[in-house]
Amino acid sequence: MVGGRITRLSVHDVRFPTSFEGHGSDAMHTDPDYSAAYVIIETDAKDGLKGYGITFTLGKGTEVVVCAIHALSHHVLNKNLGEIVRNFRGFYRQLTSDGQLRWIGPEKGVVHLATAAILNALWDLWAKQEGKPLWKLLVDMDPKQLLSCIDFRYITDALTEEEAYEILQKGSIGKKEREKQMLEHGYPAYTTSCAWLGYSDQQLKQLCSEALKEGWTRFKVKVGADLEDDIRRCRIIRDMIGPEKTLMVDANQRWDVPEAVEWMLKLAEFKPLWIEEPTSPDDILGHATISKALAPLGIGVATGEQCHNRVIFKQLLQAGALQFLQIDSCRLGSVNENLSVLLMAKKFQIPVCPHAGGVGLCELVQHLIIFDYISISGSLENRMCEYVDHLHEHFKYPVVIKKASYMPPKDAGYSTEMKEESVKEHQFPEGKIWQKLMAAQKN
Ligand SMILES: C[C@H](O)[C@@H](O)[C@@H](O)[C@H](O)C(=O)O
């Protein structure tokens, strides 16, 4: 039975110095220190279980998100977990409608990242109390219960609750077989780990040849800062992987709309499946223009990792502005909002290829996409989940990759829990790792 009064919510600013070696670097984020605002929720229940939630941030951004989590915490404290999840739609609405805090959102930016961290912790605790991994908790819910977690406000012009119900009803056909298939073979993944923008050609070649040996067949390359560099790097990787394997490119919002089209005409010879985040994530019509211009070349547009909320996803879908939809487990309002986006994607028949990487994003989003396959999309066509090979060792239940696929997590919860020692060492600024780095900078 789910329950327990929430007695404590604590937040940690946890940072990893990934920028020192160029890990995670792209055309806009040249010095990313992968970080997380890490929430721990405790209750007075006898089971002693705790809920862990993260939202992904980069270095300094974390302290701002931590403040927002504190500001939202009164909505959670002293509430009963059972009451929250029995009316999850209402609770989501309450959290995102705080009369004072919504002014600095609404449902976007810092306050929404904070919302994600808190809700992720509640989902983790719910799944733990049920003794199931989160994907299985979702798979076992009936359509009505799933829908009761979603706030349909602002999206009913694109997807009504009745349509969503129908999608879930249809999705229940063949669920058992798909669950079995996932448990046996996992969910297909692609790797971004070979070709961060800050990596040398030598490093790129070495990582690519290792990835090929490990059985990877889909690769993403960072582009967007310098055309000559991009051509050279794409050539290296295309030559190494051959014509059959899949290549994607990611510009992380570097370009104007016409510039994006011109640049991609120059990279078209490398046959990328998609260009990711070609321009501002807010420019829905710009994405539509780029999609239209690149369609004859067989290049799709992918976006979503910095998409504020379900409303922007709705408009991207309505405008035909994307061909690959990239949900993110820590930017949207947790599982609740991601459920609505997965259902909209199904209605518009756009494949979902989640954004992952960062710290913990792979651990979390695998649950959502495995659930999506079993209960909503029922298809693996043109679908794959991002994988980045960093920082998994800091998690208590790290992802398991086999033959370039995500194997469904078996432990109860949302895989959000970090090792205590890792949190202690990486806490900013007092953690050992940061104290050492700061002392070295002084000398
Ligand atoms: C700063 C980050 O590493 C981003 O570059 C990364 O999330 C990226 O856009 C991706 O698609 O993995």
Ligand SMILES: [Mg+2]
């Ligand atoms: Mg990206």
